[in-house]
Amino acid sequence: MATRAQTPRAPRKKREPSPTRNSPRAAAEATSKGNGSQPKPNSGKRNAKTASAIEFDRANHRPALITPEQLEKLIATLINDGFEVIGPTVRDEAITYDPVKCVADLPAGWTDEQEPARYRLKKSDNPALFGYSLGAQSWKTFLHPAEARLFAAEKQNGAFHILNNDPIPAVSRALLGVRACELAAIRAQDRVLLGDKYRDPIYGSRRESALIIAVQCSHAAATCFCVSIGSGPKVSDGFDLLLTELVDANGHRFVVEPGTDRGIGLLARVDAKPALEADLAAVESALASAAQQQRKLDTAGLKEFLYENFENPQWDKISARCLSCANCTMSCPTCFCTTVDDATDVTGTHAERCRRWDSCFTQSFSYIHGGSIRTSAKARYRQWMTHKLAAWTDQFGSLGCVGCGRCITWCPAAIDITEEVRAMREGGVRADA
Amino acid sequence: MSSEKKDGAKRKGGSKTGVKAAAKPKIAVFKFASCDGCQLSLLDAEDELLAITDAVDIAYFPEASRAMLKGPYDIGFVEGSITTHHDAQRIQEVRRECKTLVTLGACATAGGIQALRNWKDVDEFIRVVYASPQFISTLKLSTPIAEHVPVDFELRGCPINKYQLIELITATLCGRKPNIPTNSVCLACKRKGNVCIAVARGIPCLGPVTHTGCGALCPSFDRGCYGCFGPMETPNTASLTERLRILGQTDDQLMRGFRGFNAWAWQFRRASEECERK
Ligand code: SF4
Ligand code: SF4
Ligand code: SF4
Ligand code: SF4
Numbered sequence: 037m038a039t040r041a042q043t044p045r046a047p048r049k050k051r052e053p054s055p056t057r058n059s060p061r062a063a064a065e066a067t068s069k070g071n072g073s074q075p076k077p078n079s080g081k082r083n084a085k086t087a088s089a090i091e092f093d094r095a096n097h098r099p100a101l102i103t104p105e106q107l108e109k110l111i112a113t114l115i116n117d118g119f120e121v122i123g124p125t126v127r128d129e130a131i132t133y134d135p136v137k138c139v140a141d142l143p144a145g146w147t148d149e150q151e152p153a154r155y156r157l158k159k160s161d162n163p164a165l166f167g168y169s170l171g172a173q174s175w176k177t178f179l180h181p182a183e184a185r186l187f188a189a190e191k192q193n194g195a196f197h198i199l200n201n202d203p204i205p206a207v208s209r210a211l212l213g214v215r216a217c218e219l220a221a222i223r224a225q226d227r228v229l230l231g232d233k234y235r236d237p238i239y240g241s242r243r244e245s246a247l248i249i250a251v252q253c254s255h256a257a258a259t260c261f262c263v264s265i266g267s268g269p270k271v272s273d274g275f276d277l278l279l280t281e282l283v284d285a286n287g288h289r290f291v292v293e294p295g296t297d298r299g300i301g302l303l304a305r306v307d308a309k310p311a312l313e314a315d316l317a318a319v320e321s322a323l324a325s326a327a328q329q330q331r332k333l334d335t336a337g338l339k340e341f342l343y344e345n346f347e348n349p350q351w352d353k354i355s356a357r358c359l360s361c362a363n364c365t366m367s368c369p370t371c372f373c374t375t376v377d378d379a380t381d382v383t384g385t386h387a388e389r390c391r392r393w394d395s396c397f398t399q400s401f402s403y404i405h406g407g408s409i410r411t412s413a414k415a416r417y418r419q420w421m422t423h424k425l426a427a428w429t430d431q432f433g434s435l436g437c438v439g440c441g442r443c444i445t446w447c448p449a450a451i452d453i454t455e456e457v458r459a460m461r462e463g464g465v466r467a468d469a
Numbered sequence: 470m471s472s473e474k475k476d477g478a479k480r481k482g483g484s485k486t487g488v489k490a491a492a493k494p495k496i497a498v499f500k501f502a503s504c505d506g507c508q509l510s511l512l513d514a515e516d517e518l519l520a521i522t523d524a525v526d527i528a529y530f531p532e533a534s535r536a537m538l539k540g541p542y543d544i545g546f547v548e549g550s551i552t553t554h555h556d557a558q559r560i561q562e563v564r565r566e567c568k569t570l571v572t573l574g575a576c577a578t579a580g581g582i583q584a585l586r587n588w589k590d591v592d593e594f595i596r597v598v599y600a601s602p603q604f605i606s607t608l609k610l611s612t613p614i615a616e617h618v619p620v621d622f623e624l625r626g627c628p629i630n631k632y633q634l635i636e637l638i639t640a641t642l643c644g645r646k647p648n649i650p651t652n653s654v655c656l657a658c659k660r661k662g663n664v665c666i667a668v669a670r671g672i673p674c675l676g677p678v679t680h681t682g683c684g685a686l687c688p689s690f691d692r693g694c695y696g697c698f699g700p701m702e703t704p705n706t707a708s709l710t711e712r713l714r715i716l717g718q719t720d721d722q723l724m725r726g727f728r729g730f731n732a733w734a735w736q737f738r739r740a741s742e743e744c745e746r747k
Binding site: 132155172361363367380393394395450 | 655
């Protein structure tokens with residue numbers, strides 16, 4: 037059931053598209069896609085944010101088993117409870133996370149092939165609904181929206197009035213199909229955007245109202261390296277429900293583990309049956325097959341290594357290839373940077389402040405009085421990688437990379453963060469030297 | 470469109486707008502070698518047009534109004550490239566008449582599609598195309614305005630984006646910097662939630678080297694970016710060219726790809742010539 041809403045909110049209209057100068061449609065698409073489903077008054081005792089803190093008695097709740105029909109019922113139950121269910125679906129020849137209404141919207145029998153600068157959707161004989169590895173864009177799209185209006189102001193009778201500086205009310209969303217690395221990325225953004233006395237209300241409202249149905253991987257894309265980072269493929273906490281899809285001689289089914297009281301409640305409402313030992317063994321072997329990953333990132337002493345290699349010759353080689361196009365940071369589920377623009381209308385009486393995703397690959401990102409301080413692609417790529425793999429640890433206590441591989445797949449220049457680290461280690465100053 | 474009376478209509482908001490009510494800024498729109506599409510973007514700004522005509526005096530805009538007031542003008546918008554001796558002189562006069570000079574679109578900013586002649590023999594074209602070639606007087610090159618006079622702001626695009634034009638006018642009226650980013654099209658494409666067509670389908674796309682401003686229009690409709698807005702702030706055309714070859718583009722296709730509406734912008738020019746040499 038929904039959500040934390042200590043202050044019950046009055047239903048509100050879908051928010052206005054933010055005043056993107058370039059494309060109103062862009063703004064409309066980037067913001068809430070749902071319409072009409074409002075956060076319901078609180079009925080659960082706990083909120084999603086503390087999901088991992090709940091002392092869930094696993095011993096008394098054996099993992100359950102549900103069929104695809106019961107999954108259908110689960111989705112219907114969530115929609116009935118007022119959630120907008122966001123899950124994997126096929127759009128524009130890729131798996132994307134978009135609103136789904138039923139099991140038929142899920143990508144049954146589709147899988148993905150990923151390699152540097154190349155993604156292809158493939159039909160497989162396996163009818164699995166979650167047989168792909170990762171959606172094109174991450175859940176960041178829904179929790180840390182690409183564009184958001186911070187407030188509007190108007191001049192009335194010569195005075196300046198703030199019209200609306202509330203955090204934009206979020207539709208309560210159920211995120212279906214969150215992978216282990218993606219949960220790790222959400223935790224990373226939690227630390228950045230909520231783990232401080234200055235909390236981000238836009239992220240916070242979306243995050244706290246979100247219900248999370250995680251799905252464990254049974255295969256990895258060629259670009260995945262969660263095992264090196266330690267973020268997957270096994271999911272350990274941070275979910276309301278955890279599914280593992282099994283398709284074998286015993287049929288098409290899902291082993292389900294609840295992680296919160298809400299999860300337990302939901303399972304009861306779809307009449308889940310206890311899972312059998314054989315099912316649990318099948319889960320373990322699915323995870324083992326997902327853990328067979330070709331891509332690796334050697335994280336040992338990486339922070340010190342990068343701090344000592346500001347002048348590694350590899351940066352110049354990357355610089356020749358890097359387009360400074362920002363696809364890596366836009367696709368990355370942990371990158372959180374935004375820019376803020378003020379806009380006025382022609383009459384000069386109405387003003388709005390908007391923020392949108394920004395990237396350390398743009399010139400304006402490092403603009404300080406007099407000019408941009410990271411003028412070369414070398415400086416920008418170095419900023420990105422050093423932030424992800426070194427400085428993030430100092431700032432937020434973990435790596436800024438969860439090993440999802442999106443920056444590898446979606447880089448149009450096929451730059452591979454794992455390969456670059458390897459090349460740099462081969463040619464660089466050794467951290468222990 | 471009604472022509473604005475010089476001292477006429479009371480302005481909404483009056484002096485509260487932050488612009489001195491006494492002197493409404495005078496705006497002029499000049500045309501050189503172009504198709505008129507960019508000027509039409511101003512007329513196309515239906516929702517804002519009345520507010521704009523309230524806030525400024527449209528003093529000279531032959532496409533839209535018979536009223537033609539003499540300069541000097543506060544903001545002069547220039548559409549089109551320089552292709553004749555006469556225009557090369559006229560732009561000098563225009564510059565003298567305008568406090569702020571803004572170029573509109575790919576023709577004025579980069580020479581336009583007509584700059585394709587810059588790689589060819591113009592005299593031959595004249596002989597072939599015109600029945601009486603002796604009446605034609607033209608320059609060998611089609612060049613952007615900034616090659617002739619100093620320009621204060623260049624609005625990109627073929628055609629320009631009307632929201633950027635409104636933003637520029639609005640920002641100029643209240644004395645702030647316009648919010649017109651110069652990074653790649655990819656940021657807008659990703660913020661919009663598009664699946665990258667280059668990566669997911671192997672469709673050649675110039676988005677990574679192209680200046681943002683269109684709202685990633687073509688990639689949103691399954692077409693690769695054509696580069697209408699010209700080179701972005703730091704275009705790495707050499708690297709993109711390499712990648713596009715891997716996607717199966719031939720040197721001839723690549724050369725033509727960079728030789729579009731912004732062919733004469735130096736980064737695209739260089740990229741196209743490098744592909745031609747191969
Ligand atoms: S840096 Fe790359 S692999 Fe790591 S989390 Fe970001 S997109 Fe995923
Ligand atoms: S890598 Fe760049 S865009 Fe991503 S969080 Fe760090 S500074 Fe921001
Ligand atoms: S690393 Fe790749 S995706 Fe990132 S800015 Fe460079 S070329 Fe673009
Ligand atoms: S489709 Fe084109 S503009 Fe969009 S992200 Fe891909 S390369 Fe960039």
